[in-house]
Amino acid sequence: MEFIDLKTQQARIRDKIESRITTVLDHGRYIMGPEIPELEEKLAEYAGTAHCITCASGTDALLLALMALDIQPGDEVVTVPYTWISTAEVISMLKAVPVFVDIQPETFNMDPDQLESAITPRTRAIMPVGIYGQCADMTRINTIAARHSLPVIEDAAQCFGATHRGVKACNQSIFGCTSFFPSKPLGCYGDGGAIFTPDQKLADKLRQIRVHGQKIKHDHPLLGINSRLDTIQAAILLEKLAIFPKECEDRARVGKRYDDMLKGLPGLEIPIIAQDNTSVYAQYTICVQNRDKLSQKMKAQKIPTVAYYTTPLHLQGAFGGLGHHPGDFPVSEQVAARCLSLPMSAYLTPSDQKRIFTALKQAISESHP
Numbered sequence: 001m002e003f004i005d006l007k008t009q010q011a012r013i014r015d016k017i018e019s020r021i022t023t024v025l026d027h028g029r030y031i032m033g034p035e036i037p038e039l040e041e042k043l044a045e046y047a048g049t050a051h052c053i054t055c056a057s058g059t060d061a062l063l064l065a066l067m068a069l070d071i072q073p074g075d076e077v078v079t080v081p082y083t084w085i086s087t088a089e090v091i092s093m094l095k096a097v098p099v100f101v102d103i104q105p106e107t108f109n110m111d112p113d114q115l116e117s118a119i120t121p122r123t124r125a126i127m128p129v130g131i132y133g134q135c136a137d138m139t140r141i142n143t144i145a146a147r148h149s150l151p152v153i154e155d156a157a158q159c160f161g162a163t164h165r166g167v168k169a170c171n172q173s174i175f176g177c178t179s180f181f182p183s184k185p186l187g188c189y190g191d192g193g194a195i196f197t198p199d200q201k202l203a204d205k206l207r208q209i210r211v212h213g214q215k216i217k218h219d220h221p222l223l224g225i226n227s228r229l230d231t232i233q234a235a236i237l238l239e240k241l242a243i244f245p246k247e248c249e250d251r252a253r254v255g256k257r258y259d260d261m262l263k264g265l266p267g268l269e270i271p272i273i274a275q276d277n278t279s280v281y282a283q284y285t286i287c288v289q290n291r292d293k294l295s296q297k298m299k300a301q302k303i304p305t306v307a308y309y310t311t312p313l314h315l316q317g318a319f320g321g322l323g324h325h326p327g328d329f330p331v332s333e334q335v336a337a338r339c340l341s342l343p344m345s346a347y348l349t350p351s352d353q354k355r356i357f358t359a360l361k362q363a364i365s366e367s368h369p
């Protein structure tokens with residue numbers, strides 16, 4: 001069994017992907033070919049935003065959004081410590097300061113109750129993350145941000161396709177950023193990402209920054225980077241996007257099946273999806289005691305599991321300069337010590353899930369200290 005099954009999806013649409021790739025090989029416009037605007041239009045339509053700007057990765061999507069806001073050294077950007085390193089890395093790359101806010105124990109997303117006290121006169125943006133497939137409480141985060149006239153950059157690398165109050169991820173705030181890393185709910189066959197915005201001026205600026213700050217050829221009014229999505233990846237994504245809505249439904253079904261199987265199991269907490277949210281279950285993540293022992297026992301039964309973010313960002317060496325200590329963000333630390341993600345994909349069958357359930361039940365009974 002694979003942790004994330006990408007093969008079944010490929011077998012389903014391989015001929016279409018090959019045909020799309022062949023088209024790119026035939027027209028030869030590997031950089032910014034016609035598939036790029038076609039994809040951007042379709043992605044914007046899917047997310048419900050006015051503009052989509054594709055780029056080279058989810059990390060770059062966040063970086064480009066910060067650059068579009070002219071984030072300067074010493075500026076503060078409020079985010080969470082329980083996330084993939086990219087979220088805070090891009091803030092530090094601009095010599096700005098990531099200011100962490102702890103997460104909610106239920107959703108593992110930014111705790112809006114703790115947000116306001118992290119805002120200072122130096123705060124320039126708020127960057128919540130939609131971890132494991134569901135949006136943060138964007139309603140409350142946007143309200144607090146608006147009170148302080150701060151822009152919100154939604155890191156939706158893991159929750160593209162999910163909704164909050166019926167609105168799609170990436171369409172919650174002034175910027176929505178996502179990743180097309182292969183294992184993401186909508187993934188390509190390499191690196192890729194996108195930024196979504198309702199604002200025409202910011203969209204124009206992002207398009208410039210994505211290509212070395214270039215307005216027209218050899219005219220660079222801004223400093224930028226090289227962060228274009230490859231045409232071949234756009235071609236692949238066009239076919240994957242065509243089946244993505246159905247895959248999101250299937251992911252929800254797989255998540256529900258896990259819930260139904262696991263909810264009675266002692267010693268285990270199943271994911272909680274907030275009432276206002278739907279989830280795309282980028283990961284199906286449970287919390288357990290003796291996580292590492294349990295994971296080993298699952299491995300022995302040939303069931304792959306992964307513990308993500310076992311060290312929250314405030315305790316990572318890369319952010320040592322921020323001067324944080326164990327205990328600073330207790331919920332993040334507790335979740336980091338107990339979380340375990342189970343195999344997940346739109347194509348996980350009921351019989352696979354039954355196998356996982358049986359293995360998990362046995363592993364839990366054997367893993368008590």
Ligand SMILES: Cc1ncc(COP(=O)(O)O)c(C=O)c1O
Pocket residue numbers: 057058059060083084086087129155157158178179180181191192193
């Ligand atoms: C929460 C989060 N933010 C940002 C990223 C960065 O995306 P990428 O790997 O495409 O650079 C990821 C990807 O792993 C992620 O999970």
